[in-house]
Amino acid sequence: MKKLGIGIDFGTTNSLVAVWGDDVLRYLDDLGHPLKPEVYWHKDGKLGRRPLPSVVWLKPDESVVVGFEARRSMQQLSGTLGHRFVRSVKRSLTSGQEWDHGGCRWKPYEIAAEVFAHLKKDGERQPTMHGHEFDSCIVTVPVGFNGKQRREIRKAMDRAGLHLQGFVHEPFAAMVAHFYHPEKKLSVLRGKRVLVFDWGGGTLDICLVEGSQDGSTLYELAHNGIADRAGDDFDRRIMSSLRGRFLERHTSLTNDDIDARCRAQDQFWINTELAKIELSKNDSVQVRVPHFLDGNPPIDLGETLRRPEFEELIEQEINAASACTLKCLEQARLNPSCVDHVLLVGGTSLIPRVRRKLEEIFGAKVMVTPEPDAAIARGAAIVAAEDWKPVNATTIGCEMARGEFFTFLERGQPLVASASKKSVFYCTDPRDGYANFVFARKPVDGENAVVPTGDMLQVPVATERPTDLRELDRLVVQSTITSDATLLIQVTHTGMGNTEKLEISDISFGLNLTSHEEESCF
Amino acid sequence: MKRNLVSNIAVKPNIHFIKEEIGEDSAPDLLWAVIPGDLRVEFLGTRDARILRRELTKIQREEYEQSRFFQKHGQNGVAYE
Numbered sequence: 001m002k003k004l005g006i007g008i009d010f011g012t013t014n015s016l017v018a019v020w021g022d023d024v025l026r027y028l029d030d031l032g033h034p035l036k037p038e039v040y041w042h043k044d045g046k047l048g049r050r051p052l053p054s055v056v057w058l059k060p061d062e063s064v065v066v067g068f069e070a071r072r073s074m075q076q077l078s079g080t081l082g083h084r085f086v087r088s089v090k091r092s093l094t095s096g097q098e099w100d101h102g103g104c105r106w107k108p109y110e111i112a113a114e115v116f117a118h119l120k121k122d123g124e125r126q127p128t129m130h131g132h133e134f135d136s137c138i139v140t141v142p143v144g145f146n147g148k149q150r151r152e153i154r155k156a157m158d159r160a161g162l163h164l165q166g167f168v169h170e171p172f173a174a175m176v177a178h179f180y181h182p183e184k185k186l187s188v189l190r191g192k193r194v195l196v197f198d199w200g201g202g203t204l205d206i207c208l209v210e211g212s213q214d215g216s217t218l219y220e221l222a223h224n225g226i227a228d229r230a231g232d233d234f235d236r237r238i239m240s241s242l243r244g245r246f247l248e249r250h251t252s253l254t255n256d257d258i259d260a261r262c263r264a265q266d267q268f269w270i271n272t273e274l275a276k277i278e279l280s281k282n283d284s285v286q287v288r289v290p291h292f293l294d295g296n297p298p299i300d301l302g303e304t305l306r307r308p309e310f311e312e313l314i315e316q317e318i319n320a321a322s323a324c325t326l327k328c329l330e331q332a333r334l335n336p337s338c339v340d341h342v343l344l345v346g347g348t349s350l351i352p353r354v355r356r357k358l359e360e361i362f363g364a365k366v367m368v369t370p371e372p373d374a375a376i377a378r379g380a381a382i383v384a385a386e387d388w389k390p391v392n393a394t395t396i397g398c399e400m401a402r403g404e405f406f407t408f409l410e411r412g413q414p415l416v417a418s419a420s421k422k423s424v425f426y427c428t429d430p431r432d433g434y435a436n437f438v439f440a441r442k443p444v445d446g447e448n449a450v451v452p453t454g455d456m457l458q459v460p461v462a463t464e465r466p467t468d469l470r471e472l473d474r475l476v477v478q479s480t481i482t483s484d485a486t487l488l489i490q491v492t493h494t495g496m497g498n499t500e501k502l503e504i505s506d507i508s509f510g511l512n513l514t515s516h517e518e519e520s521c522f
Numbered sequence: 523m524k525r526n527l528v529s530n531i532a533v534k535p536n537i538h539f540i541k542e543e544i545g546e547d548s549a550p551d552l553l554w555a556v557i558p559g560d561l562r563v564e565f566l567g568t569r570d571a572r573i574l575r576r577e578l579t580k581i582q583r584e585e586y587e588q589s590r591f592f593q594k595h596g597q598n599g600v601a602y603e
Contacts, residue, residue, distance in 0.1 A: 402555075429557060472557075
């Protein structure tokens with residue numbers, strides 16, 4: 001390993017940067033620190049060592065503020081004329097949503113670019129950079145991100161002046177961080193199956209990964225997730241419960257009074273989140289918000305939150321997460337006993353009830369990664385420094401008229417941008433006016449049946465009533481791996497000259513654990 | 523009444539890949555075996571059972587028989603024989 005690797009965990013709620021490489025090791029040695037990747041925690045007077053909140057504040061004077069200050073001001077000024085706050089932009093990357101501000105229409109990738117630019121600026125100030133340029137890095141993405149969402153991330157990074165060295169799936173990155181050894185690398189995963197359960201502020205991502213027997217590759221076997229039930233939603237639920245209790249205590253007040261007189265919503269939110277985190281270690285915690293309501297005298301909020309109450313509030317979500325885990329195993333046609341390790345990542349997975357629920361399924365195989373908030377960024381930095389490249393994990397192709405399978409993308413094939421393949425097909429039955437390309441995956445376990453991907457391409461053909469084989473339509477298919485790690489299929493009718501396109505973006509990924517020089521897209 | 527509905531429709535692939543690169547004007551004879559049975563019969567221009575037995579593959583013969591159920595009156599559909 002020679003170069004410095006930089007990894008960015010661009011999170012729905014929080015974001016973080018980590019670096020890993022020879023220079024970092026030397027620097028840490030000089031100070032007597034342990035040999036581990038350096039994570040750039042973002043400092044804030046009130047919160048201490050924390051990841052950077054992915055909140056962007058568009059101010060009336062057209063300046064932009066990112067992070068803690070934006071988050072602090074959000075509940076106070078949100079809805080105030082001239083102020084615009086955007087949080088969880090990662091969820092809206094391809095929503096088409098835009099934000100009007102200062103005479104401009106901000107697109108989601110432009111908002112995301114502000115977060116990246118802030119991380120870059122913060123990173124460049126870190127002494128561990130040793131004068132290295134912070135210009136190229138690996139970014140982590142959720143398993144369920146499609147090609148369009150990856151493209152928006154790339155655009156955001158371009159705008160922030162960062163070169164995208166590649167993407168890596170968040171659970172993969174966390175797994176790398178947890179099992180990596182500077183000398184043995186990931187040899188401990190040879191022939192092993194790991195289920196990564198990554199439950200953070202914004203999403204739940206579950207990914208089942210298998211290490212090849214020769215130790216050269218990690219393959220994703222299945223993935224599943226829940227997009228809208230995670231830590232942020234739990235904060236809101238706790239806040240709602242605490243508000244209810246506050247009103248029970250102050251019977252003369254109503255919800256409207258709280259909305260009108262509360263000047264400490266931001267503090268309420270922050271303290272609620274801190275209390276939730278604290279509940280992972282303690283059985284009960286006090287949530288205090290001085291001057292919660294304006295008045296003479298002002299009214300404070302002080303409520304005790306107990307772990308059983310909190311766990312009851314989110315019991316339904318924990319059951320949903322458990323069902324999601326079992327579904328992931330079902331997709332891979334495996335049972336819990338086939339899994340060697342279960343790795344918990346993300347703040348929400350630290351909730352004791354979550355761990356107990358998974359232990360009910362997997363027993364003693366469940367483990368929590370140290371510093372679960374930082375594992376994803378750290379893993380991305382290691383992948384960048386080791387120059388490990390992504391590969392395709394499941395063979396993708398199309399079914400043909402007589403049931404044979406034609407392969408466009410082999411399992412284990414490097415996902416190298418612009419890698420292209422040309423094939424010639426004939427339409428065997430043009431009488432409905434179309435040549436039908438039905439795409440499917442080929443299971444690894446040797447089963448005959450292929451699994452449709454749900455993608456289909458219908459190409460108009462010329463002859464509806466052929467009278468001779470010479471009239472059957474000839475189609476040239478160009479399949480290309482794009483820089484956003486999607487498979488682009490372009491079909492050209494050689495007679496008519498028309499071209500139809502389809503982009504297959506749901507590709508299962510693996511990681512080749514040998515260094516490569518080729519420019520990969522993922 | 524609400525039920526969990528399962529899709530029961532599908533588009534049948536109708537393409538075939540030939541390994542050997544064939545010129546655009548050449549007749550791809552390899553396609554004889556992969557076109558549907560009823561289309562093959564149209565190409566042959568006869569319904570002579572002896573010829574069909576000789577020329578069609580087993581699958582194509584089955585496809586041809588199946589297609590006859592859907593032919594209209596006067597078009598030699600099985601239902602009208």
